Amino acid sequence: xxxxRKPRTSARxxxxxxxxxxxxxxxxxxVFVKGDPRAIARSLKRSAERSRRRKSDPFRSAMSMLxxxxxxxxxxxxxxxxxxxxAAKDELRALYGKPRRVD
Numbered sequence: 289x290x291x292x293r294k295p296r297t298s299a300r301x302x303x304x305x306x307x308x309x310x311x312x313x314x315x316x317x318x319v320f321v322k323g324d325p326r327a328i329a330r331s332l333k334r335s336a337e338r339s340r341r342r343k344s345d346p347f348r349s350a351m352s353m354l355x356x357x358x359x360x361x362x363x364x365x366x367x368x369x370x371x372x373x374x375a376a377k378d379e380l381r382a383l384y385g386k387p388r389r390v391d
Contacts, residue, residue, distance in 0.1 A: 315332075315353065316331045321369075323372070325372050329377075329380040329382075329383055332350035332380060335350070336349045347384040351381075354377060
């Protein structure tokens, strides 16, 4: 391997690193594997409102982190878990009194 290349393991885990060290939120451990969409949304809301490092409003920070996780997980995410996380988006909107998105 050439000296200028990073080892593959760190290259594959950059999104995990972002999730764990994001300037936006300090996430509760295992937030994205919870079984209840409302529990996921409440945890994200709590993290967003407690954060002093975020650069936008709490709703936007929480939604951004959830969307980032969904996008990075991609096709490797089981359908049931993806639908649970998509439902967490609706729950997060409800917690912040935002209108529900119509697709």
